[in-house]
Amino acid sequence: MTYLQKIIDDVKQKNPNEPEFHQAIEEILTSIEPVLKSNPQIVKAKVVERLVEPERQIMFRVPWVDASGELQINRGFRVQLNSAIGPYKGGLRFHPSVNLSVVKFLAFEQTFKNALTGLSIGGAKGGSDFNPKGKSDLEIMSFCQSFMTELYRHIGQHIDIPAGDLGVGEREIGYLYGQYKRISNSFEAGTLTGKGLSYGGSLARKEATGFGLLYFVNEMLKNHGHSIVGKKVVISGSGNVALYSCKKAIELGATVIAMSDSNGYVYDKNGIDFDTIHRIKEIERKRISEYVNFYPEAEYVENKRIWDLQCDIALPCAMQNDIDLKTAETLISNGCIAVGEGANMPTTNEAINLLISKNILLAPAKAANAGGVATSALEMAQNSSRMSWTFEKVDNILKDIMKNIYDESSKAANEYGQPGNYVMGANIAGFTKVANAMIAFGAV
Numbered sequence: 001m002t003y004l005q006k007i008i009d010d011v012k013q014k015n016p017n018e019p020e021f022h023q024a025i026e027e028i029l030t031s032i033e034p035v036l037k038s039n040p041q042i043v044k045a046k047v048v049e050r051l052v053e054p055e056r057q058i059m060f061r062v063p064w065v066d067a068s069g070e071l072q073i074n075r076g077f078r079v080q081l082n083s084a085i086g087p088y089k090g091g092l093r094f095h096p097s098v099n100l101s102v103v104k105f106l107a108f109e110q111t112f113k114n115a116l117t118g119l120s121i122g123g124a125k126g127g128s129d130f131n132p133k134g135k136s137d138l139e140i141m142s143f144c145q146s147f148m149t150e151l152y153r154h155i156g157q158h159i160d161i162p163a164g165d166l167g168v169g170e171r172e173i174g175y176l177y178g179q180y181k182r183i184s185n186s187f188e189a190g191t192l193t194g195k196g197l198s199y200g201g202s203l204a205r206k207e208a209t210g211f212g213l214l215y216f217v218n219e220m221l222k223n224h225g226h227s228i229v230g231k232k233v234v235i236s237g238s239g240n241v242a243l244y245s246c247k248k249a250i251e252l253g254a255t256v257i258a259m260s261d262s263n264g265y266v267y268d269k270n271g272i273d274f275d276t277i278h279r280i281k282e283i284e285r286k287r288i289s290e291y292v293n294f295y296p297e298a299e300y301v302e303n304k305r306i307w308d309l310q311c312d313i314a315l316p317c318a319m320q321n322d323i324d325l326k327t328a329e330t331l332i333s334n335g336c337i338a339v340g341e342g343a344n345m346p347t348t349n350e351a352i353n354l355l356i357s358k359n360i361l362l363a364p365a366k367a368a369n370a371g372g373v374a375t376s377a378l379e380m381a382q383n384s385s386r387m388s389w390t391f392e393k394v395d396n397i398l399k400d401i402m403k404n405i406y407d408e409s410s411k412a413a414n415e416y417g418q419p420g421n422y423v424m425g426a427n428i429a430g431f432t433k434v435a436n437a438m439i440a441f442g443a444v
């Protein structure tokens with residue numbers, strides 16, 4: 001048995017019932033074997049064994065009272081996985097599927113993603129199995145306040161800086177920050193990112209993950225002789241990442257023909273209108289099915305897979321494991337040339353291997369969706385200096401960061417003999433940065 005396989009097996013044995021965490025570990029560890037061969041000091045310092053053991057895992061009770069006056073109890077999590085290159089940083093997810101396995105996989109991914117940004121941020125993730133769907137504003141506020149009443153003692157601008165993720169947007173960050181400020185008795189804006197503009201948020205943070213994804217995908221296409229102009233794009237999800245991916249894809253000249261939510265998808269062969277979908281989803285917080293009321297020629301399809309639609313570019317921007325082996329086969333046979341991962345771990349390991357073996361361009365999440373967390377770090381920089389930068393300034397820095405992430409992933413893939421394999425390139429580039437810092441610190 002190889003050294004890395006033994007580590008994978010040990011993780012599985014020590015952490016049973018954590019399939020998402022196992023999957024994330026297998027994906028990265030199978031990429032870094034050549035790095036270990038040429039860098040025996042990484043093996044000697046037991047960097048990989050240390051990385052698969054989070055520095056700290058916090059689980060807590062979140063009691064709150066619903067609109068009918070009944071006490072509800074949810075479970076809260078924060079996994080502070082690695083702080084080798086900076087304070088822990090990563091979003092909070094509110095969704096019924098959240099459990100320790102999901103939070104650990106997200107924190108593991110986040111660690112290498114944050115390293116790829118070139119900024120000083122370590123990796124963490126958190127959340128709760130609370131389901132925000134159908135809850136009133138008051139219920140959301142009550143839940144957020146209770147969640148922060150425990151979480152506040154574990155975070156801080158130099159310790160751990162949470163932000164949004166699935167189910168957590170600007171509204172939730174407002175309630176969380178309000179409670180943090182109240183309990184800690186300090187206006188420490190740099191403790192949470194994704195804040196509203198009136199109390200320390202950054203222009204372009206809302207757009208950053210989706211815009212960054214398109215900057216990466218566009219760069220990847222250009223480098224392989226393709227143009228995004230006129231390409232047919234399908235996007236899963238219609239939340240923050242999906243919406244701003246749609247906006248930038250259209251701005252760059254592509255046609256977004258379909259988007260989804262967890263109930264179904266809308267298909268508009270003439271191209272989804274961003275302003276309409278934005279109003280329905282972000283402003284009115286309604287379901288995607290409403291779109292056909294504005295564009296009757298569009299179709300709303302329930303309970304069918306969006307990936308059966310023919311597209312040139314697939315952008316999974318919803319949940320993990322959205323693209324499995326069968327879906328990858330469908331995408332390939334439909335002539336898809338590129339997959340850009342807006343969501344975290346949206347492609348299973350079997351599907352990744354198939355896509356790469358068939359030369360489909362694959363922009364991996366930890367590189368391609370890093371624009372969100374990178375802009376969160378820019379928000380922290382603005383908070384420290386008590387300055388607010390213009391949208392253009394933040395967006396230009398974001399573009400540079402995404403170009404740099406692309407270049408570094410590409411360079412690492414070339415260096416290890418797999419040109420065009422951005423999954424391997426991003427894993428190696430992110431891992432190497434974290435490993436070097438861990439070695440510098442000695443046995444900690």
Ligand SMILES: NC(=O)C1=CN([C@@H]2O[C@H](COP(=O)(O)OP(=O)(O)OC[C@H]3O[C@@H](n4cnc5c(N)ncnc54)[C@H](OP(=O)(O)O)[C@@H]3O)[C@@H](O)[C@H]2O)C=CC1
Pocket residue numbers: 164165166167168169209236237238239240241242260261262263317318319320342343344369370372373
């Ligand atoms: N926000 C950010 O800055 C970043 C987010 N990400 C990742 O991007 C992904 C999306 O996050 P974000 O946009 O913030 O989350 P949001 O909560 O804003 O949106 C999530 C979207 O996904 C949809 N969805 C959920 N489950 C499914 C499903 N089974 N099939 C189809 N659609 C589904 C939701 O629909 P419904 O309303 O029906 O639930 C909703 O439209 C996540 O994987 C997240 O980890 C990555 C980097 C940064």
Ligand SMILES: O=C(O)CCC(=O)C(=O)O
Pocket residue numbers: 089090091092110113161162163164165193344369370372373374376
């Ligand atoms: O902005 C952040 O700190 C976190 C973003 C995030 O959760 C992610 O990159 O998956």
